[in-house]
Amino acid sequence: MSRPRTILLAALALLLAAAGPTAVPSPAAASDNGLSLRPAMGWSSWSFVRRQPTEAKLKAQADALVSSGLQDHGYVYINLDDFYQKCDANGFTVDQYGRWAVDEAKFPSGIKALADFIHSKGLKFGFYVTPGIAKNAVTRNTPIEGTSYHAKDIADTSKQEKNYNCKNMYYIDYSKPGSQEFVNSWARQFASWGVDYLKIDGVGSHDIPDVRAWDKALRASGRSINYALSNNLAIADAPTWRQLANSWRTQGDVECYCGPGPNGSGFPLTTWDKVATRFNSAASWQQYAGPGGWNDLDSLEIGNGDQVGLNADQRRSHMTLWAMAASPLLLGTDLTALTATDKAMLTNDRLIAVNQDGVAAGRIVNSGSQQVWSKREAGGDYIVALFNTGTSGNQTVSVNWSQVGFPGAAAVTDLWSGRSGPVVSGSYSATLRPGETRLIRATPQSSTAVRYEAENASYSAGSTVDSDHGGFSGSGFVNTPNAAGAYMEWTVESATANDTSIAIRYANGTAAGRPMDVAVNGAVVSAGRPFNGTGAWTTWADATLTVPLKAGSNTVRVTASTANGAPNLDYLDRG
Structure with missing residues (x-):
């Protein structure tokens, strides 16, 4: 049943409409935090800047993002990755509440000042963290802000979390009081600094409690923060990643670490072999992408010509795959030295539209x-x-x-x-x-599609045929009760037995997905198929799938599987 749409979602819907035709959302149930309805676009420090980020370097990249015109084409994030922290012999140095201290030699003005500078350019600021609590926090037994608890109350010192810089990070025992409050305090700090995007790195399936805690913390932080997980996450836990986060890395790093500098830094940044492995992962993960949650293929290494390790043909294929997969487009190159060829690739609005259409191929x-x-x-x-x-x-x-x-x-x-x-x-x-x-x-050039309007189909008791939200086909759309088990059933004719493409037109003006089971002739062919938020009740989208039809009459029933009920349903098209 319809719900009032939020100002944020309505604004996003208007922006998307202005950009051109909106593509069919791919089937996925993603985070309902209302963020990342389309894949993020911007720049990240890791590939090029690597282990030596500084305030000056980040400002230079932000300036270049604007002056190059990339911002005008949708690239808006400037994301600071790892190695901004200060370390000693025991790992990360920490503040009075056990949170990582920033290296003042690299960022003399502090992170908030950097974020303010980036925001002044009309851009968004991204930041970085890994799971756990620092050894120095436990050694000092620092208090947890706003509570009577301390670091030793929540740390599991028998296990160390993965960390790529200072290391020495202990697991957090989330069964202990104060654990969620510690993560909350860190998220509040990030929000107070103006963070718009948070990458939590080194995540594995054993870190699901941390991923869940950070999701809760970010929602409670008072700021809208796009939530990204990294890296090489297990596909077996894809339903969990998409429930909790806005993107998730499907493989290890795209960087080759084969440059001449320390730790393989410098050009080349990647190789064709590194990029080409993404074809298989993009195919395997395709079903999990959709508005609010995206399969992240890692950085887009385009901008500095052949020296990145790819020739021009390979760079176009690199961008084409990322666009077709609806992966975030986060550049890893040096924006202060864009080549004309690569700038033309990155600002091709036809390619960007393919990425931003809200569906993974x-x-x-x-x-x-x-x-x-x-x-x-x-x-x-x-x-x-x-x-x-x-x-x-x-x-x-x-x-x-x-x-x-x-x-x-x-x-x-x-x-x-x-x-x-x-x-x-x-x-x-x-x-x-x-x-x-x-x-x-x-x-x-010719359509063989047959349309079956929802208002002419069978539907569960309590459903109504409404016309108060524009953009529908026929005389109206069907609004079912908000209840598990609410259904719509069409009778679909087929001249022969075959596998046929169908498209179910729907609108969901909420941020929460409204999953449904799709059954053909009484057999479920797609269980819990998500029908994600479309941005507004007047924004309609198609959920497409291929179903087995027999010769003659077939029943196609969609049944709500949660208490949210079904989205508004307009029609079913049979290809």
């Missing part, structure tokens, strides 16, 4: 070095990416329109160049150099 061809990925937009267009992932030899990569999801012919637009080509029937192919990509928009 699926892989439909995977044959040797040939790959094809596709996703369907709400307006009926398809975005298709073809790749030659090899390092030698041209490849002619082909895909049938039926594999993409529609029959017949399509008008094709090359999204990298913007050139529109002729209408192409049956299939599409491109001969690609090693590492090259082709990214197209395919607009089907």
